[in-house]
Amino acid sequence: MSDAVQTPLLSIRDLKVAFRGQKTEREVLHGVSLELFAGETLAIVGESGSGKSTTASAIVNLLPGTGHVTGGSIMLDGRELTTLSRPQMERIRGREIGYVPQDPMSNLNPVWSIGFQVKEAVRANGIAHGRHAVRQRAIEVLKQAGLADAERRLHQYPHQFSGGMRQRALISIGLAADPKLLIADEPTSALDVTVQRVILDHMAGLTREKGTSVLLITHDLGLAAERAEKIVVMQQGHIVEAGPSREILENPMHPYTQRLVAAAPSIASKRIQAQAERRGIEHETTLDDVPAVRVRDLTKDYKIRTGGFRSVPFRAVDAVSFDIPKGKTLALVGESGSGKSTVAKMVLKIEDATAGLIEIDGKDSSTLDTREVLALRRRMQPVFQDPYGSLDPLRNIGNTIAEPLEIHEVGDRASRRARVVELLDQVSLPQELTSRYPNELSGGQRQRVAIARALALKPDIVVLDEAVSALDVLVQDQILKLLAELQSELDLTYLFITHDLAVVRVVADDVCVMEKGRVVEHGTVDEIFANPTQEYTQRLLDAIPGAAIPLGGAR
Structure with missing residues (x-):
């Protein structure tokens, strides 16, 4: 092997990250170490809160809020990133490290056209100069990301794109400067599986063609094993297992990895x-x-x-x-x-x-009158996709679950409270959550609340x-x-x-x-x-x- 092959493009050693509170400091990464070589894809796998995205944010020095690196080293191509000034880091972002975030609707500005946002990335990374050259490069990177009719797409806005098209636009921004490293943070988690496959295949083709290394962040071990040569499994800010993808999938050693495989x-x-x-x-x-x-x-x-x-x-x-x-x-x-x-x-x-x-x-629902439709809705209840959007942020959990009972005038206040407690127990949530609000709950807890609300009327x-x-x-x-x-x-x-x-x-x-x-x-x-x-x-x-x-x- 040559020295170039033996030397990792990205080397993280004993990385520690903490968030400052008013009186205390809470450490969230506890000595993370990993290596990524040129042209290689490495997946970091774990549930929400495991430290995956925090690790990615630390690499590009974009930790949210009061987050900061408290120890360890991040080396990119032999250069220490943790000691760089803000202007020095800004020159590396985009040019040497590309980034594709998870949610295209949150990461594309709805009031700016797609073309404006791609051209902004081209200018910021110094890839092209002059109005015409910047426009041509923007069209080129959109075409590379698989967007047909890129000239026309420049003038459209994010809401006029499908989810897959928006993700392609983010990939084009991430790869616009031909970076050495691309960090893809759950890049397709909100997409249909067929669109997901097309996007990941295309991203793999582009990175392979350019020799780009990929750090893939995902919660899906099956996806990680299919797309990456190596897997790092994280839990609560620690790396609990690492190794070749096939080995991790077929012979997981740590109990947490075994749970991920089983789930x-x-x-x-x-x-x-x-x-x-x-x-x-x-x-x-x-x-x-x-x-x-x-x-x-x-x-x-x-x-x-x-x-x-x-x-x-x-x-x-x-x-x-x-x-x-x-x-x-x-x-x-x-x-x-x-x-x-x-x-x-x-x-x-x-x-x-x-x-x-x-x-x-056996009864035709189109023949029902208003009273009968209301009765039907007591027997038939929905649970929607987004537990963030389907719960009223201004209503506490107790009132949220009791809402169908109030609308259908079932029971009195005391019996409704008792029913809420019963429902919380049914979906394995503690009674003390009744006074909390949706923003205080995890995604899984919110979805359990949505299920409890759907079951309130005994459908x-x-x-x-x-x-x-x-x-x-x-x-x-x-x-x-x-x-x-x-x-x-x-x-x-x-x-x-x-x-x-x-x-x-x-x-x-x-x-x-x-x-x-x-x-x-x-x-x-x-x-x-x-x-x-x-x-x-x-x-x-x-x-x-x-x-x-x-x-x-x-x-």
Whole structure:
């Protein structure tokens, strides 16, 4: 080996980071050490609060609030970063270290065009000079990131881009100066699995072509094992395990790593599939003549404005049909825009269908009067994707859970308080949370509160719209187990909306795969996973993170 190969591009030694309080200082990184070589991809894996993003922020000297490095060393290409002045560090950011953050909606300014923001990065990094040269470089980097018609896209705003397009814009900014190191902090966690795969494939191609090293931050061990040569596992500011990806996946040594492997939906999905194949495809069916939910030829049309007073029809849902037996789970699966959530809104009577039939326990929901619709909503409750957005920040947890009881005038104040305590216990939350507010809770706790609120009226049917997609794999695993326990205990029927077939494999009995408003495949979970008949379904299966990795000895 040459000296260049043996010398790491990034070397972190005994890194310590703390945050100052009014009277005390709290250390959050406790002696982190790792090495990343030129052209290599290293993944840092762990749940929220493990120190992944803090490590990344320390490398670029962008620690939030009162955070500061209290000890250790960060060397980039032989240069110590912790001792650099602010102007010196600003010259390294962008030019030598690119950064792709997690949430494109928070990290792209909504009032500036995409072109303005990309050109700003080009100018700041000194890549091009002069108005024309800066514009041409901005177009070039957008094209490199896979955005077609980049000249026109320059003039559009973030809200006019899809999630995948916004992430491509951030990747183009991160790679605009051809940096030696790219830090990608959960770059695709908010995207559909198929879009995620396209984005990661493209990012891998660009970094491979330019010889860029990648530090990938993720909570998904399956994704890390598929995309990185090496994995570092972090817990509570410590590195608890590190090594080659395949070795970590197949033979995790630390109990925390073992929990991450067990909780990763992609790995659990493969394990369940292998078990199904060994025993032969079996599926318990119910002969109940009246399903909890029956949908026939459900259709929804919208009118889309095209300019002036003109509008054109758009069919969001096209002749969708399915049944959900009582006490079972049907998963509606597909990419963003496939019509899944629109179906859920029509089942919940939030939107009216253009055509078709929805029966709840054999009764046509379109014939219900206002009083009957209110009664139906007591029996059918939603849990939405974003626990940050679905809880009122101005209402404490007790009032949030009691809100449906108040709206439907169930019980008096004392009985509602008792019901709140009972619900908190059902979702494994302590009673003392009643006086706290959503911002004081973790994402997993917030989603448990959302589930408790949905159960307040003792519904028969729960519609879960991407209810676990925003959560870390460990928290996601806890919520999925909780939902399974509640279904068994309360005989609940679930309509489970998701883009992630790995999660479906763990929780559902039956699956409807949706594409462009239509159901393209429908069957039991075992059937869909073992023998998908549609190319689109196979693409969704192939896009599961870690799908290409053999199961091997993973436990």
